[in-house]
Amino acid sequence: MVTTKDLEAHFEFECKACENGRCAKADVETILSEREGLKEFYEAFKEHIRECKRMTYGQYMFVIDREVLPDAVLWWHNHPEFKETHMSTAVGTDERPLNGHFVYMPFLSVQVEHRNMDRNYWVFLKAYLPADDPSFPSVAAKLPAALWIEREVKDLLGFNPVGHPDPRRLILPEDWPDGVYPLRKDMDYRHSPITEPKTEYRPTPEGTSLVPLGPVHMGVEEPAHFRLFVKGETIVDVDYRGFYSHRGIEKTGEGRLTYNQVLFLAERICGICGYQHSVSYAMAVERLADVEIPDRARYIRTLMLELERIHNHLLWVGIAAHMVGFDTGFMHAWRIREPVMWLVERLTGNRKQYGMNIVGGVRRDILDYRKEEILKVVKEIREGTKKFLDIALNTNTFIKRAEGVGILPYKVAKAYSVLGPTARASGRRIDARLDQATKTAMAYNEVDFKVPVYKEGDVLARVLVRMDELFESLWIVEQLIDQMPGGDIMVPIGDLPEYEEALGFTEAHRGEVVHYVMTGEKNKVYRWKVRAPTYNNLPAIPEMLRGYHVADAPLIIASIDPCYSCTERVQFVDVETGKVKVLTEAEFNELSIKYKGVF
Amino acid sequence: MNEYVGWAFKIAGVILFLLLPPYLDGIARRVKARLQYRRGPPLSQTWYDLKKLFAIPSVIPTKSAVFRIAPYLALASAITAALLLPYGGYVPINYGYNLIVFFYVIVMVSVFIMLGGFSVQSAFSHLGSAREMQLLLTVEPILAVVYGVLAYNAGSLNIATIFNNLHLTPSLILAIIILAYALYVESGFVPFDIAEAEQEVIGGPLSEYSGRLLGVFYYAIYIKRFALLWFFVSLITYPVMRPINDVITSVGLFIVQILLTIAFYPIIAALEATNARLRIDHVVKVNVKIFFIGLGILAMAFMGW
Numbered sequence: 011m012v013t014t015k016d017l018e019a020h021f022e023f024e025c026k027a028c029e030n031g032r033c034a035k036a037d038v039e040t041i042l043s044e045r046e047g048l049k050e051f052y053e054a055f056k057e058h059i060r061e062c063k064r065m066t067y068g069q070y071m072f073v074i075d076r077e078v079l080p081d082a083v084l085w086w087h088n089h090p091e092f093k094e095t096h097m098s099t100a101v102g103t104d105e106r107p108l109n110g111h112f113v114y115m116p117f118l119s120v121q122v123e124h125r126n127m128d129r130n131y132w133v134f135l136k137a138y139l140p141a142d143d144p145s146f147p148s149v150a151a152k153l154p155a156a157l158w159i160e161r162e163v164k165d166l167l168g169f170n171p172v173g174h175p176d177p178r179r180l181i182l183p184e185d186w187p188d189g190v191y192p193l194r195k196d197m198d199y200r201h202s203p204i205t206e207p208k209t210e211y212r213p214t215p216e217g218t219s220l221v222p223l224g225p226v227h228m229g230v231e232e233p234a235h236f237r238l239f240v241k242g243e244t245i246v247d248v249d250y251r252g253f254y255s256h257r258g259i260e261k262t263g264e265g266r267l268t269y270n271q272v273l274f275l276a277e278r279i280c281g282i283c284g285y286q287h288s289v290s291y292a293m294a295v296e297r298l299a300d301v302e303i304p305d306r307a308r309y310i311r312t313l314m315l316e317l318e319r320i321h322n323h324l325l326w327v328g329i330a331a332h333m334v335g336f337d338t339g340f341m342h343a344w345r346i347r348e349p350v351m352w353l354v355e356r357l358t359g360n361r362k363q364y365g366m367n368i369v370g371g372v373r374r375d376i377l378d379y380r381k382e383e384i385l386k387v388v389k390e391i392r393e394g395t396k397k398f399l400d401i402a403l404n405t406n407t408f409i410k411r412a413e414g415v416g417i418l419p420y421k422v423a424k425a426y427s428v429l430g431p432t433a434r435a436s437g438r439r440i441d442a443r444l445d446q447a448t449k450t451a452m453a454y455n456e457v458d459f460k461v462p463v464y465k466e467g468d469v470l471a472r473v474l475v476r477m478d479e480l481f482e483s484l485w486i487v488e489q490l491i492d493q494m495p496g497g498d499i500m501v502p503i504g505d506l507p508e509y510e511e512a513l514g515f516t517e518a519h520r521g522e523v524v525h526y527v528m529t530g531e532k533n534k535v536y537r538w539k540v541r542a543p544t545y546n547n548l549p550a551i552p553e554m555l556r557g558y559h560v561a562d563a564p565l566i567i568a569s570i571d572p573c574y575s576c577t578e579r580v581q582f583v584d585v586e587t588g589k590v591k592v593l594t595e596a597e598f599n600e601l602s603i604k605y606k607g608v609f
Numbered sequence: 610m611n612e613y614v615g616w617a618f619k620i621a622g623v624i625l626f627l628l629l630p631p632y633l634d635g636i637a638r639r640v641k642a643r644l645q646y647r648r649g650p651p652l653s654q655t656w657y658d659l660k661k662l663f664a665i666p667s668v669i670p671t672k673s674a675v676f677r678i679a680p681y682l683a684l685a686s687a688i689t690a691a692l693l694l695p696y697g698g699y700v701p702i703n704y705g706y707n708l709i710v711f712f713y714v715i716v717m718v719s720v721f722i723m724l725g726g727f728s729v730q731s732a733f734s735h736l737g738s739a740r741e742m743q744l745l746l747t748v749e750p751i752l753a754v755v756y757g758v759l760a761y762n763a764g765s766l767n768i769a770t771i772f773n774n775l776h777l778t779p780s781l782i783l784a785i786i787i788l789a790y791a792l793y794v795e796s797g798f799v800p801f802d803i804a805e806a807e808q809e810v811i812g813g814p815l816s817e818y819s820g821r822l823l824g825v826f827y828y829a830i831y832i833k834r835f836a837l838l839w840f841f842v843s844l845i846t847y848p849v850m851r852p853i854n855d856v857i858t859s860v861g862l863f864i865v866q867i868l869l870t871i872a873f874y875p876i877i878a879a880l881e882a883t884n885a886r887l888r889i890d891h892v893v894k895v896n897v898k899i900f901f902i903g904l905g906i907l908a909m910a911f912m913g914w
Contacts, residue, residue: 221732229808243736243889333808335799335886341645401883407800408885560736561809561888 038062041070045131046122047092055082066297066512068127068447071134076146079116082135083149083156086118094121094440096427097155098132099541101526102163104195105138108509112139114146114169116156117513119522125444127455132446132513145170155427157549166193178210181253181578192261199261212249215239221560225254229333229564232574236551236567243560248552256578263538264530269295269506270369272535276525277363279540280576282325285318286518287525287540287576288367293451294514294527295369299506304498307371308453313384313490314354314366315452315516316483320391321350322519323480326571330473331402333565334411339402346394353387356380371500381491388484399477412470416554416566419467426550429543430521431479432570434463435471442515442522452516457489469569476519476571506533520544520571542576614856615699618863622696625867626688626839630831631655633838633874640878655831662824670817671729679725680818680825686717687832694839695769697863698853706766708756711840712749715795718833719745722804722826726814737813740889741804744794747896751791754903758784758910759844768840772847780909785844787903792841794892796834799881803889835870842869 041064042049048070052059061073074082086095100116115136122129139146148171149156160171161180168191171177182192185207191197214220224235233254239247259279263272273295277288289311296303324347331339351361357376358364366372402408418428423436433440441461442448449455462478464471506529514525521543530536547570554566635652642649651657669676692701693711700707719741726738760766762781763774775781794801804813812818815826843866847853850862 219732221736228811243739331885335802335806335808336884338641338645338882339885341647345646405883405885407887410891411885411888559888559890561803561806561886564808 045070045120045129047089047120048133051082051085051133054085058082065134065510066300067450068131069134069297069513070131071136071511073136073138076114076137076139079114079135079137080147080149080152083116083118084152086120086133087153087155089120092120092122094124094424094438094445095119096424096429096440097149097153098427098522098524099539099545100149100156100159100163101537101539102167102169102193103528103537104167104193106141107195109138110141112141112144112167112169113137114139114144114163116149116159117526119440119442119446121440121445124439125441125461127444127447127449130445130447134511134513139169143170144168145172147172148174150174150176154425154549155546158545165191167191168194181256183207183253183256184209192258199258199266209251211237211251215247217241218246223563223567227564230567230572231329232572234572234574236555236563238555238560238563240560245555245558245560245563248555250548250551252548252574253578255575257575260538260540264535267535268533269503269529269535272538273367273369274365276540277365277367280542280573281362282322282573283318283518283520283523283542283576284363285314285366286516286523287542288364289315289451290514290516290523290525291527291538292367292369292514293448293516294512294525295503295506295529296451297512297514298510298527298529299369299503301370301501301503303371303451303501305453305495306375306497307499308449308451309490309494310372310376310499311367311451312453312457313376313487314358314364316486316490317350317354317357319483319519320480320487321347321354322571323476323483324350324391324395326476326519326568327398327402327473329568330412330469330565331408333568334408336402336405336408339398339405339408342398342401346391346398349387349390353384356383368500370503371498373500375499376494381494384487384491388487392481392484395477395480409470411562411565412468412473414468414470415558415562416469416569417467418550418554420465422550422553423467426553427546428521428550428570429546430518430571431472431475432547432550433521434461435475436467437463437465439463440522442517446515448516451514453490454486456493457486459483459486469565472569509536518543520573520576521547542573544570544573544577548572548577614859618697618699618859619701621863622694622699622701623692625696626691626832626835629867629870630835631659631828633835633871634831636871636874637878637881640875641882644879644882659824659828662827663821665820665824667818667820667822670731673728675724675728676817677822679721679728680822680829683718683721683725683829684825684832686714686721687829687836690714690718690836691832691839693768694836695772695843695847697859697866698769699859700769703767703769708760708766708768708771711768712752712756715833715837716745716749718829719795722814722830725818725826726816729817731817733810733812733816734814737804737806737810737816740806740810741814743889743893744797744801744804747893747900748791748794750900751787751896751903752795754900754907755784755788755791758903758907761907761910772843773851773853775844775848777848778910779914780906783906783909784903785841787899787906788844789841790899792837793877793880794896796837797830798834798877800884800887801892802886803892806886809886838870838873839866842866842873845869 042052058075058078059072063071065071087097089095096119098117098119103113105111105113115134117134120131120133150160151173160174163169165181185204187203187205190203218239218241221238221240223238224230225233235251237249238245263275273291276291277284279287324343328340328343355361358366418436420437423433423438443454459482462475464475508531511528516523524541526539528537632652634655639649690711693707723738723741726734759771763771765771846865853859853862
């Protein structure tokens with residue numbers, strides 16, 4: 011069994027806080043020889059690499075010139091040997107208070123070998139942009155995976171991706187004035203200016219008519235606006251406008267909270283995969299602080315993560331059934347799911363938003379007599395799900411609707427860096443649980459499970475991938491209960507090193523969740539970037555919808571298990587009236603007393 | 610004396626088709642709920658829903674008068690259709706070729722729903738109406754062919770006469786099977802609720818309707834479903850219970866009709882609960898195939914089989 015202690019057996023962590031947080035002292039040669047591919051990259055881009063360092067175990071950073079950004083990203087992405095390498099996302103940071111530059115930093119998950127977390131690694135390609143001209147050549151022109159993130163940094167930080175194919179507004183509301191960039195450090199988080207709303211919808215192509223799926227629609231649970239251009243009932247093209255539930259969580263986290271408070275904010279990013287976010291964030295900070303968390307805490311975290319996956323997959327399959335009018339499937343899937351919710355309530359005190367995590371471990375121990383309860387629920391779920399699948403997969407009308415619909419070919423899936431079950435249904439062999447070094451925060455390296463992959467790429471394949479995963483998760487839970495070590499459940503973290511960066515990640519139910527954390531002074535977070543899997547999966551939706559029926563649209567959209575609030579992670583702005591309503595605490599209390607019992 | 614009995618049956622029939630349809634929907638809801646391990650609403654829930662809808666004023670999103678009139682016309686068509694059917698051997702409105710009128714007024718319910726849908730500026734309404742039209746255009750020929758078989762078999766175009774004069778032939782049995790399918794599709798039950806598909810086109814032609822007008826539409830749809838089912842039930846009860854020539858046989862027939870109608874609803878509900886919604890192109894393909902089978906059956910009927 012590998013323990014966290016082995017983790018650092020081969021590699022020594024370099025000095026952390028030397029030279030203002032930048033480890034220029036580390037020997038380049040040793041770093042480059044640690045993992046395959048690094049040296050090759052160094053040779054290829056020698057003239058443009060300014061600095062290279064290891065941020066933490068399995069995370070490497072190259073500071074490169076902005077001119078070569080697209081080439082460098084594509085070099086990794088199209089590497090002939092590392093087939094499943096994907097551009098995870100990018101981070102834009104306002105580092106002007108530190109060094110007078112902006113930073114744009116795409117990062118990639120490099121997969122040297124499937125399921126080998128000690129050989130795979132993350133690569134960060136950091137480019138400094140001058141403060142007076144924060145522009146960089148667009149990666150998105152060549153790689154669609156960068157489409158959204160470049161629009162995001164344009165919105166939030168005012169960067170200019172030169173050559174971006176679709177530079178419209180992505181995140182900020184329609185009535186947000188031009189030239190105000192919320193994530194720049196000189197902007198206060200309370201500032202909320204508004205102007206006249208202006209919309210930037212794509213014009214309807216000739217000969218088609220518009221079917222608006224959203225902002226509020228039966229088939230989309232959260233506000234999202236798909237504009238389907240249809241001919242008859244066939245979808246010709248799709249325009250997407252979302253981010254109606256953008257809450258500015260990153261800004262709140264950066265401005266005013268301590269690192270432990272951010273954790274609880276992170277858990278509230280999503281109503282379903284909250285724990286995944288919380289673990290990812292905790293993992294990033296633990297990596298920064300270079301602490302080893304107790305084995306028992308790792309096990310408890312993994313257990314909760316898997317229980318979350320189980321109930322989410324059941325929830326999802328219910329929704330998928332509901333989308334095609336198969337309400338019996340919907341009701342039964344949710345009935346089977348409910349015991350998991352009761353179980354986690356017993357274990358943590360909450361049905362959702364467990365509040366179980368803390369940086370350095372977990373807050374509650376799992377009592378031994380509860381183990382039996384967990385095993386009992388697992389057994390129930392397994393039997394229930396088997397019966398359910400028997401019925402659902404034998405319902406001809408359901409299969410007829412799901413088979414051969416919303417096909418996402420492997421190549422497109424890779425170009426858009428689609429993640430999670432959606433990617434695995436298209437034949438991508440990726441799973442962040444084993445592909446990257448999750449062992450500092452979770453215990454996936456100590457359990458045995460399969461990662462189901464299907465090649466068909468249609469909605470049915472996505473159903474099957476999730477259901478196979480569900481059974482694997484049940485098996486993981488059983489192993490965890492069996493192997494649960496004793497000992498402490500947390501270690502204190504103490505002060506954080508200043509201006510250090512690290513990445514935390516988990517494989518959520520929808521794909522890999524990534525939390526990038528850069529610390530500031532006095533235990534605060536300088537930059538916190540959250541990337542939920544739906545952020546990568548949603549841009550691929552138009553590709554899946556094209557050529558299919560309007561009737562299939564809700565099912566196809568639901569098939570990636572979209573989570574808009576995760577993706578959109580600000581103030582309450584009413585787009586229609588353009589009024590900003592900020593409640594003072596007194597008003598808020600008044601309202602809550604007035605409407606007590608109503609909501 | 611006989612005239613009074615006739616009137617009694619006709620009035621009983623009218624009361625029945627005005628009151629029973631929402632209860633039938635209540636039965637379906639209850640059965641579906643049980644299949645989903647739920648308790649389900651009370652049997653009169655559909656009536657409560659309608660009562661509430663009738664009390665709420667509608668939002669009128671268009672100046673077109675069609676939008677306001679369509680629900681009432683649909684209701685009138687549905688009621689007319691129900692009036693043409695025999696209740697215990699007595700038909701409230703009985704004249705020569707009423708099979709054709711029945712066929713036509715049933716279509717009119719869908720046509721008015723479609724017109725209502727097309728009278729507003731809404732993509733979902735239009736999509737739903739277009740789907741309703743495709744359904745109608747593919748299922749009505751099947752019905753026409755089956756009616757043709759029935760009329761040829763009994764040598765009449767009067768519904769009551771047809772029921773009284775059917776000969777048991779292979780073509781009749783096949784026609785009844787196809788009729789069952791066509792009536793199920795025409796009634797718009799899952800998996801054929803394509804026009805109203807909530808998750809896809811948020812209610813289709815009904816998406817802009819609210820309050821009283823919506824209530825009237827629903828009521829019309831329930832009565833239409835009842836009329837179609839009653840037609841089918843009468844078709845299979847009459848030949849078995851013939852001859853109907855006095856009060857006792859009439860009462861017997863009437864009770865059997867009611868019981869069978871009620872008995873069919875749980876079956877329909879079970880079918881609804883265990884199916885996903887089909888796509889319009891699936892249904893169109895199937896309907897075209899069945900239409901050609903129907904033509905074959907018609908040919909069989911002409912051959913006297």
